[in-house]
Amino acid sequence: MARRSTRKKLPNPEYLMGYVDDNESMDCIMKKFKQLEEYQTKVGRNDLTSDDCRELITNTSFGNIMNVFRPRYDIEDDYSSSSEEVTEGRHSRYIDPVTQSYKTVQPAIGKGEVLHNNVFNLKFDQSFEAILINPPIGLPLRNKAKLKFLKNLMHKGLVFLWTCKGEIKEWVETMEKFKLHYVENLVWVQVDKKKIEAVGGLENLQDFSTDLLQKQRGSPFASSHMTLLMFRKASSDKLELRHQRTCDVVFDFDKPKTYVYHMIETLLPEAGTKLELWADNDTRAGWIHVVHLED
Incomplete structure (x- = not known):
């Protein structure tokens, strides 16, 4: 799941699986994850193609890319990934794509x-x-x-x-x-x-x-x-x-x-x-x- 990006160039569709707006409720976020899982079941694979992503974004509440992707051209973006990085003047923020959302948590070393x-x-x-x-x-x-x-x-x-x-x-x-x-x-x-x-x-x-x-x-x-x-x-x-x-x-x-x-x-x-x-x-x-x- 990715939040809106301030990138000047539109990323590949597979990096735009969905948008999580600022202050979006957890119910809305979970609905989007459910839609993703249902679509993966429909097509019979977890690794979606660019065409799959385009259909998913167009036909679900993930939204149409061009309607929600509004980059600010007066802002330089260092392409860093941040879950809650806030910079004054930005319309939106970028979050790791969905592949990063399932990153395995590394166990801590040593005893508590x-x-x-x-x-x-x-x-x-x-x-x-x-x-x-x-x-x-x-x-x-x-x-x-x-x-x-x-x-x-x-x-x-x-x-x-x-x-x-x-x-x-x-x-x-x-x-x-x-x-x-x-x-x-x-x-x-x-x-x-x-x-x-x-x-x-x-x-x-x-x-x-x-x-x-x-x-x-x-x-x-x-x-x-x-x-x-x-x-x-x-x-x-x-x-x-x-x-x-x-x-x-x-x-x-x-x-x-x-x-x-x-x-x-x-x-x-x-x-x-x-x-x-x-x-x-x-x-x-x-x-x-x-x-x-x-x-």
């Missing part, structure tokens, strides 16, 4: 690091592009406000934070004060392990009933899910994002830690070392895990 410390007293000499936070439910607002050190740990990047539905508003408002703006979320639907096993497991489930959900007391409704909020640090710096087809709803007995780690690593392939707060004692290569200790 576990630190036992009070989360609110953390100090690091480095910055992070990815921070995963697992705060306890019911954390007082005054303690949420103590996480203001996050804005100094991140010059650019994304913060991922688990919360129950009753605290979403409070967390979003708190993060906004740290110049961390809400952009997306993932939902973990909590299912009852014993009830799922009684019907043969999730993979053999023929029909889903709310009776299979874990239910926590709530008001006015019982709660059966947790939400992973995603915030982006306000910054003009380039941030390499790898858009993916990861589902934004997960059904599981336990918090889907491995799923989330992989999602973050795929989304931010150039993030380097990543930070997790209120972590368990488990380690993962490329991560610093902070296990909270009270003073």
Whole structure:
């Protein structure tokens, strides 16, 4: 998938598989990926020819090339690839073509690091592009406000934070004060392990009933899910994002830690070392895990 390009010369059609406009919703982006997959199934091959690309762009919501490709001739383009590089005066930005969107994420080398410390007293000499936070439910607002050190740990990047539905508003408002703006979320639907096993497991489930959900007391409704909020640090710096087809709803007995780690690593392939707060004692290569200790 490619965003509109400021190139002066029209690239080959295979590099114009589709356009993702600035601020385009995730639903629209996923619709375009679905159209691409359906067309690949129709023609019986994944490697599309130039003629295939022309037909795809012309006959789907990918759009007609000449209607959407409006280069600015007063701007020099260095042909660099950037997921979010913004230059004042440009009408649009260029993103890696679709072949790059499926780039394999290289596993980090070495073991992760576990630190036992009070989360609110953390100090690091480095910055992070990815921070995963697992705060306890019911954390007082005054303690949420103590996480203001996050804005100094991140010059650019994304913060991922688990919360129950009753605290979403409070967390979003708190993060906004740290110049961390809400952009997306993932939902973990909590299912009852014993009830799922009684019907043969999730993979053999023929029909889903709310009776299979874990239910926590709530008001006015019982709660059966947790939400992973995603915030982006306000910054003009380039941030390499790898858009993916990861589902934004997960059904599981336990918090889907491995799923989330992989999602973050795929989304931010150039993030380097990543930070997790209120972590368990488990380690993962490329991560610093902070296990909270009270003073």
